Amino acid sequence: MCTNSSSAQTVTYTVSAGEHFIDIKYGKDDASNDNSDSLQWKVTSIEATSAGGNYTYTLNNIQQKHSLIFVFGDVDYYFIEASGNNCKLYSDGQVVKLDGDSYRLVIVPDDVSAVVTLMDNNVDKTSSLEYE
């Protein structure tokens, strides 16, 4: 039940990824009560939380050096899945040098709604990121 008040109140829901619904109701009693009271509501914010969100960037059959620079706000962590022995992600500026291997960068940002950018060899590849 909502708090009866003419001033604005808030209610929050923690919602997992996927499709969901919330029913909202304003009920009036069965007594003689014909007042013009009402319920007003609106969604004021949807804030993405960190759980489950990550971005991936995949390079297959790599034939040249790739320099990757990514900005994901505060990054919780990142890791790579790679074939071969030459795939490495260096800590100094996220520069990777590979030779004939495949490479998949997985980045888990602290806040998935943060500004995201990814440069690959100085080309903006932000729109090529895959979100999981």
Added chain:
Amino acid sequence: MDNGVDITSQLAGGTPSNTYTVTNKVADASYGFEFNSSTGYYVSTNDGVSKSASVARLNLNFESDCLVTITYINYAEANYDYGMFGKLDTEVATDGLTAGSNGSSPSDSLSNY
């Protein structure tokens, strides 16, 4: 000279999308909520009608986990009129309130809210 590979076709684009829609009046409900474009609020429409209910549905489609905040203003006669938010993914009764021992209550379980 090795010019590398074009990786564009190997990548799926996209950024997380978290959206919602509003069903102003759910099926079987006698009244719904009207959107007030000047205030941004959805407003119940069963004012002046005893034993009635306005029921709307907020439909969520999220690609990531989210915290949803709803702001509301509830003008209601204490113990007789109620603004109610259902639990997530729980259908609520669409009829009005029935008299209880202490004022009125919904016809379905309070655990739905």
